[in-house]
Each structure stands twice: as structure tokens, then as C-alpha cells.
Amino acid sequence: MTVTNSRILTVYPNCSMGGMMTVYRNRVVSEPANHHHLVFFKDFGASSVYDQFPNTRVDIVKKERLAPYVELAALEQHYAEIRITSLPELSNLLKNRGSSRLVYEFHSSDETVLRKELDVLALSNIDEIRVPSQYLAEVVKSLVPQDFAFLVQVEKNLVDLTVFSAEGTTGTWNMKSGIRPLIWVGRFDKGKNCRDFVRALSLLTPEFVGVVVVSMEDSPDRMAGFLADAAAYGVSHRLEVMMNLAPADVASLYRYARDRSGYFVSTSLGESFGYGVAESMATGLPAIAYSVGAIEERLSDWGSLELVPVGDIEELANRISASPMM
Amino acid sequence: MLTWSLDTREEAAILRQNSSAFQVTSATPSHFYTLANRTVGNFLVPPDASVIEFVPGQKIILRGQVEASPGIETAWALIGYSAEGEPTVALETNGSMSVELETTADTQFVSAALRVKGKGDVNAREIEIQAIDAYPIGEISRVISLEDCSAVEISMLAYDSNPLQPASALLTFSFRDESGAIVHPIGSSAINGKLGAYTYVNLGNIHSPAETKITVDVPPSSQFLHISGVPWKHGRQVVVLGSPHVRKIEKNRSELQTTEDGIREFIDSIPEDGHLIVFYTTAPPLGHETLALRPNRLAKEYEKLGKWIVFFPFSKVTPGTESHSEKSHQISRENMGIFLEAVAARTGMRNVFICSSFPDIQAVAAFDYLKLHNWQLIYEVRDDMEEFNRVGYSKWFNPLLEQRIASRADKIITVSPRLASKMNVISGRKDSIVVANGVASELVSDAAPLRVSKLYAERDASTIVGYIGHLTPSWFDWTLIISAAIERPNWTFEIIGHGMPDNLVLPKNITFLGPKPHSEFVEIAARWKVGIIPFKASALTYAVDPNKIYEYLALGLRVVTAAMGSVALCPVTHVYEHRSEFVQELSDAMQAEMGTHDQEAIEEFLKQVTWDERAYTMLSIFDDTNKKRR
Structure with missing residues (x-):
């Protein structure tokens, strides 16, 4: 489901330069009409990545305060979606979230990780399980009870084509000729x-x-x-x-x-x-x-x-x- | 301004008084009143003027400390008068130190008095009468404008009006942006899923209201803060005194500017042909003179010589201290990626990256990145980090990482021949250079009065041996010093520093002076004859080039030291290879006189070892590498 002109709350443990930064940054760039509120509890110093984007807010919240923080946000801000990754316990706690849709995202291809999270995740409390590929959709569907397979939806990750395009500088890299x-x-x-x-x-x-x-x-x-x-x-x-x-x-x-x-x-x-x-x-x-x-x-x-x-x-x-x- | 008088003149007297204190003596067992700003003792008669200005509806609070002779009873009183002259009396007996009176729309005047009953003396002091707003906590509702605020400090007084049924109450904080839309609080605040950011209100009692003080971080983009009082458990009985006091804490420069912008702005300010020197180091941040290590000292000297400095200290850079000066900027290590992106357009050997005793994984990657941008790469080795790692420090160290850095550096510069030799082995090269440590030119000039013939002659007669520095038994040879002190009871050993083990039993002629500031050290060392560096032999100590030897020499001391670093090149220095030679070398040093030749040798040496001289040497090495690469 594509969300436009809306506020989106995203929660993930690590504010780092890892793969999820790429996912979030590209959403921020590709969806300028949406306001992205990114919430983390481990600060690995990557918040400056988002400094340049006016449609983004980054907060580092103590882990034990995440649940009331997100609940309050949902009540006050009317987020179109609350997206959670790697935090099944938090997802389960979010009972009072107003009209916000609760989306649980998987981005790992490691089945051990998927099983561990699905063991904890209360599927009845979420509105959608989102994955970035058909492959992962099939894997996740095979791991959830059939009654909940309908929750699994594919939304392909976005590539920031303003940065990763054929046009643009080749920088000042300096290798010997022929390399x-x-x-x-x-x-x-x-x-x-x-x-x-x-x-x-x-x-x-x-x-x-x-x-x-x-x-x-x-x-x-x-x-x-x-x-x-x-x-x-x-x-x-x-x-x-x-x-x-x-x-x-x-x-x-x-x-x-x-x-x-x-x-x-x-x-x-x-x-x-x-x-x-x-x-x-x-x-x-x-x-x-x-x-x-x-x-x-x-x-x-x-x-x-x-x-x-x-x-x-x-x-x-x-x-x-x-x-x-x- | 209060003036005190009595309603009786025959059996009591005011001995002394001022506006906030008085002393009364009583010879009557009956009660009487000490009156504030009135002389008529009959409280049915309204005063000519009120004892305090007030707005009808405010609460009048009188507080005053009272000490009385045994048997005397006292009670503060406030009397309110309606327009018709009808009095309302508030009287606190049982020796209470305060009384309160609620005024109404009808209250016109207020009088104050102290009721005294019994014979003896009464001392009243710190008397204060206030008219303040007092209202239920639920009435707090205040909006504050937040332009350029990073935080807001809020303080207020409140009490629980019914101590028999303990109450609680909250202050909540709601932020709004320019359009009036709610801005979510920052996660540093306590948060309730329904009420938002909040704090519990501290509650005293009516006589001693408690202060609540909280600093609330302001989320970005918020323009207004709405503070509300929320009755919680029995909260309706919570009374607030006065309006909450609000202090805005302004954003500093670093908060107004993003980290990325700050780094970019600095890098962009460097001219294309400017000479940029980047330190990536285990040293502390710039700006702490007493903690300064070689990289800090050299950065300062390079800047004096017109270079541009970027400094990555080991510890995180405190927000607001990034911009050390116009030409030097400090960056936290976690922002290396931003820095590399910012300097990506700068190429060429006039840009120097110095990995100073910090060959961690980030240094390895920065080396490769900058090599591909044709930068000059220096590995500066100040200590044997492998040995530190072996004894439990420097967890980031791995010998393969150091090998990578050493083999990829354009130049390796070490502080001692032992380190240079090790680096040659590690890197498979033979060109590691030694540039020893140095001394601040300020110390050399400040201590110059100590290095004159007359004082040298006086100190030749001294029997004091001194040491300054860390006292850890990991490298300080306590056993050696104690046995030397026992063997030579006529010498006194003065030891300055920290880290001494607890279980030592020192002979009488070893005096432990504890840590001392540098200025005091100079004063104490002026009495010493010899400065010692009695380090245990280890790979770690052999690698060290001790800064203290340069300081000892700047103070005009003869030195006795274990073999290490470049100490063998120092004048008036007695080096012992084996522990058994220590006492003999020390004895030779204690007997030697500081002749003219020695004095000249010290002066000549000091000219060559100041940090500014070391900086020139380092820069000439960078220039040389630059020329060769070109």
C-alpha cells in the first residue's frame, strides 16, 4: 500500500550506517510528500545522514520508553503507518495506536532471525507484514500460520536515483591507469x-x-x-x-x-x-x-x-x- | 520595610530591631503582641495601611524563625480586614515558623504580629512577608515561546494541603510547531502514552513547600511549549505557590548548525593550496593544556605555522567545542564518514593524514580511502600499542591492522629507536624515522631562572632525589627505589604522582607528595638535585620516550634513568641498563657538580627539543615526502 502526504513513524533499534539506513534514507528521498519520523534506541552516530532532509525527524529514545513514546505519537500525530523492524515485543505492546496502521517489516534473509521474531510477534495485532522482495515474501509466508499469510505484502526497496544514477561525478579516485x-x-x-x-x-x-x-x-x-x-x-x-x-x-x-x-x-x-x-x-x-x-x-x-x-x-x-x- | 512595636509598654520591651528581626524581653506571664507597622494593639481596629501590598485573592505568607526562653509560647498572626473593617485572623500556635492568610476580593488591609506569652526573651529573625498567587495545580496552563531554545528549565514551589491523605501531581509538557501542530517530545523526557512528557511535582507541606526543578529538552521544529499541571492521586489538594519560573537555555552554535554542515564549512574554508594536517589519535581533545600529549602539542605548533588542522581525538568531542579556532576543527571519530566525503574533492600530498598511535579499523579504511585521493599518509608511533594491548588496554588493537597501516604509510615516524626498529620489521622497510618527544618552550623560558650558575651551585649540595609521573607498579620500579632509599638513608626521595599501590611500606626517607599541579611541581623540583625515571625493563618501557626527561632538563636537573627512548642522547643523563647499576649511577649523579660545560650542554639541548622545533622537523619530513612523490 503506497502512502502519500502522510506522517510515517518508523522504529528500528540501530541508528547506524548499516543497510537499514539505506532503506530509510531512500524512502525519505523518494517520498518528499511524506513526513518520516525515525525512532531508534541505539545511537551509532548516523543521525546526521538525515540532517539534510526537511521531511525527516530522528529521535533516539530509551528502549524502555519506546512503547509509551510510540503510543503517544500515534495518539497525537495520527500517523498513517507505524513501521517496526526487529522489535516484535514493541509491536505487541502497541494496542492504543488510534487509526495508525501497524506494519511489521522484515529485511533479513536469515531464517533463524525470521523465526525468532515470528515466535514473539502477535500477528493478530498487526495490519501488515511488509517485505522487500517476492523471495522473502515466500519465505515469510512459509513460516507464518496460513490464516495470516494474507498479511504478507511485497514493497520493493527504493533506490535513490538522484545519487545512484549513470550521470554524475566519478570523484577524485586515483588508481593507476589500466587498473x-x-x-x-x-x-x-x-x-x-x-x-x-x-x-x-x-x-x-x-x-x-x-x-x-x-x-x-x-x-x-x-x-x-x-x-x-x-x-x-x-x-x-x-x-x-x-x-x-x-x-x-x-x-x-x-x-x-x-x-x-x-x-x-x-x-x-x-x-x-x-x-x-x-x-x-x-x-x-x-x-x-x-x-x-x-x-x-x-x-x-x-x-x-x-x-x-x-x-x-x-x-x-x-x-x-x-x-x-x- | 517593617517597624516593630508592642501593644504593652509596662512589662515588656523591644531590645533591638530591624525590618526582618527583633528581640523582645518580657516580664509578664500574660500574653502580648509585637506588631508590624501598627501601634494599636486592638485588632478590632483596622490599621492605617496594609503591612504588605497585595492583590485581593492572593495568599499572604509570613515566615520567621523564633527562638524563645523556656516556657514562653509564641504564635505568628496575620489579620485581614474587609472594607467594613471586619477582621479575619490566622494564628499559628505550637511554635510554628509561618502563618498564611487567604485574602478575598473583599480584603482591604492586612496586619501582622507575633503573639508572645510568658516571661523571658524572644528572638525573631529572617522575617519575611509575601503576597503570592496560590492555586490548585490543575490551574497551571502556560504557553512559552521557544525560538532558538535547546532546553527549558522550569522551577516552581508546591505543597500538599492535606498531609493526612498524601497526594501527587504532574507537570506535563506539550510542544507545538509554528502551525500549532503537536511536536512529539524528545525521548530524554519521561513519557506517558496519554499525557506525553511529564514529571512528578515535588510536594512539601504548607510550612515548607518543596521545589520542583526540571530541564526539558526542546524537540527540533517546536516553537511553543505548553506547560500544564495535572492533579494525580488526591491531586486537587496540591497547591502551587506563584507562577512557575521558566528559564530558556539557548542553542549553542553547534546546535544551530548540523555536524555535517560544521565539518563541510570548515573544509570548504581551507584554500585549495592550503596545507591540511589531520590527526587521528589516541590523544585527548584540544584545549586541555594539562592533558595535552604530543599530538595536541604539535597540532598547536602546526597551526602557529599556518597549517590547517583537523583533530580526531580518542574521546567524543563535546558539542560546542568542535570549532577549536579559525584554523582547527575537532571531529568525533564516529563522523569519519562525513569528513571523508567532505574532503573527497581535496587531493594531493599537501594534505597529510597522521595516524598517531591509533591503527584501528577506521584508520585502516581512512588510509586506503585517502591513498586513493593521493594524500600523504603518516604513521606516528608514540608507544608500543601492542604491549598496551597485551596488558589489557587498547582493545581496538590488532597486530595485523598495525601491519597494514605501517606498510601503507608514506612515512613512519616514531619517538624512539626501539619503536623505529620494530616498525621496520613490521613493515618490511628500513626508513622509519625517529623524532623524539619534546618540551613546551613556555616551560623552558619559565624555568630559565633555575638554570643559572648560582642556583646550580646551591642544588649541587642538595640530597633530594625526585620523580614526577604515574606510579603504577606496571612500570614504576618501587622495589628498586625502596631498596635504594634503605641503602642510602642520607638521601631523600620525593615522589609526585598518582597510581601508587596501597600496600607499600615506605622507608622514612621516601616522601610521597601526591599529585601536584605543574606550577607546584616546578617549585618543588627547584630543591632537587636529581630527577629519576626508574622504569622496569619491558618492551613497553623501552619503546617510550619519556616527556619527563625534557622537563627535568628544563628545570636544570641531572637525570638518572633506565635505558629507553632517546635518553642516551640527553646531556647530564646517567643511563642504567641493569637494575644493579641504579644506585651507582644515582650516586655518581648525586656527587657530580653542574659545571659550566654541563650548563651549556643543557641550554644547547633545550634549544633543539622544544615542540616548535619538533614541529619544524616533522613538517620538513612531510615536505620531503611530498617532493619525492611528485
């Missing part, structure tokens, strides 16, 4: 599977250089694990690590890679949407990805996407290697 950048975006966790990217890089000729863009990383050990992998596969000198880049910077990096015959590479083992793939394609940077989760649905987006059977590192490297230098 072909391969961009990988994610975290150093097992699901995003950066190790396969490093392995694929090791199979490629030296003109290919990896640029790993991470966010929400604060573990020195995980970064050290990545660096150890890079050293073990002999590609330390062909890997650049970026962290918490602003969307405009990421977009300029994509365009820079596009102009140097690079690729966006996804070695993720599960995707509920595939934001990185969608955004890189929007800038004209071709993407190549393991075919998992909702990635296949990105084939219908504007741009170039090649799918590789998940785990086939050689095939991934061969496809990249075979692509011509423009």
Missing part, C-alpha cells in the same frame, strides 16, 4: 562471505584491484581476519578497504569503476533484496553475483547483472576475466 576496480560491499560476516571475493581476486590478473566497502564494522578481529585472508591469498596489495562511505561517495566509486571496466561483485550467501547490486546497476556499473535469495529479482531492474551459481569461485573469476576492457 580495473572490483567493488564489493557488505560486512565481514559469514553471510556476506567476503572470503570468496578475496579468493576470486587471487584468481584474476593483477589489473583487477578489489575495493571492499564495509559499514557497521567495529571488530578489530574481523577486520584482521579479512586482512589475514588477503595476505594468505597474496592479494593484500590489490585490496583497498573503505568504511562508512557516504552514499554519494559510493555512487562516484561505482561510476569510476564503470568507466574503468570494473564490476560490482556480490558473494553474499543470502539476500532479501540485493541493495548493492541494485545501486551499482543504477549507475551503469555491471554487477556479477552469486544467485541467492532475491538477487534474481534484480534482473528486471535497469542495468547489467550476471548470475553465477553460489559458491562457484572459478566461474565468478572466469566471467570477470572474460569481460572485455572497454
